[in-house]
Amino acid sequence: MTARSTRCTTAAKTRTSRLAAVAAIAVAGSMLMTACGDQTEGGSTKEGGSSSAAASNAPLFSKLPADIQKAGVIKVGTDASYAPMEFTEGGKIVGVDPDIAQALGKQLGVKFEFTSGTFDGLITSIYTGRQDLIMSSMTDNKKRQEGLDDNGKKIGKGIDFVDYFSSGVSLLVKKGNPQGVNSLDDLCGKTVAVQRGTIYEDTFKAQAAKCGDKKLTIQAFDTDAEAQTRVKAGGAVADLNDYPVASYIAKTSGGGNDFEVVGNQSDVGLFGIGVSKENTQLRDAVKEALDAIIKDGSYAEVLKKWDVEGSAVKQATVNAGK
Secondary structure, eight states: OOSSOOOOTTTOOOOSGGGGGHHIIIIIOOOOOOSSSSOOOSOOEEESOOOHHHHTTSTTGGGSOHHHHHHTEEEEEEOOEETTTEEEETTEEESHHHHHHHHHHHHHTSEEEEEEOOGGGHHHHHHTTSOSEEOSSOBOOHHHHHTBOTTSOBOSOOEEEEEEEEEEEEEEEETTOTTOOOSGGGGTTSEEEEETTSHHHHHHHHHHHHHTTSOOEEEEESSHHHHHHHHHHTSOSEEEEEHHHHHHHHHHGGGGTSEEEEEEEEEEEEEEEEEETTOHHHHHHHHHHHHHHHHHSHHHHHHHHTTOGGGOOSSOEESOOO
């Protein structure tokens, strides 16, 4: 249960010279789009792979479906507003996920072409075939696997996940922690900000129920950047985010003077690369490629580059989320 876990009930959502870019990522926001349709558009970047002449020499090229071999491209949907996992810098989508994709592309002999849109539309983009994969810090959970909404109602086919990253969630508060927040229980009677449709909103809702008469007020926004802005302005006492993201924001936004991370990580779970249940060949090829880059060390190099080594998985798994 981490990351952008259940962003919409109809669709199921550290450092380099990247330090300078985070202010815009953290408080300006990007991709202010609406609803829960197939909205993935714009901001594409191509990562990984090799020339078509050399593609067939890649170790796992033959494992790919024939249509992808022919195209030489795997289309990837993401929400590039989530530094350090995926964000836009200099007009290019960068971060942990694009770098992992680049390493996967070397094994598979194809390019990974990232296109950014709203998180809520990513699973729909798999259903429609607009994208082949999702790489967007998406939590692998049973609801997404089975295509269920928050009430257990069937709303889609569901997708499979190749699990590649482990993370817990943390509270992000204003620098200096003026409200003395150190746990979810400290939020009772206060106001919090969060990105709409995420697992974080679900966590705050659960805490609100626990608070009872000592009301916890939840302000939900289209983007996490808007939630951060609310906390920075003092209109809310805390935001909730995956630890790598919260830590990156705290270290970089406003030169490290805007926010801080408080309390312990909770709800540790798996991020997965999403793929259609009908495309098991692609799923298995990606899984084999992930195991290959874990074995050859290129996976570890990516995590070290972004200061997220603690989130490494030891091997690729499929649908291991709960």
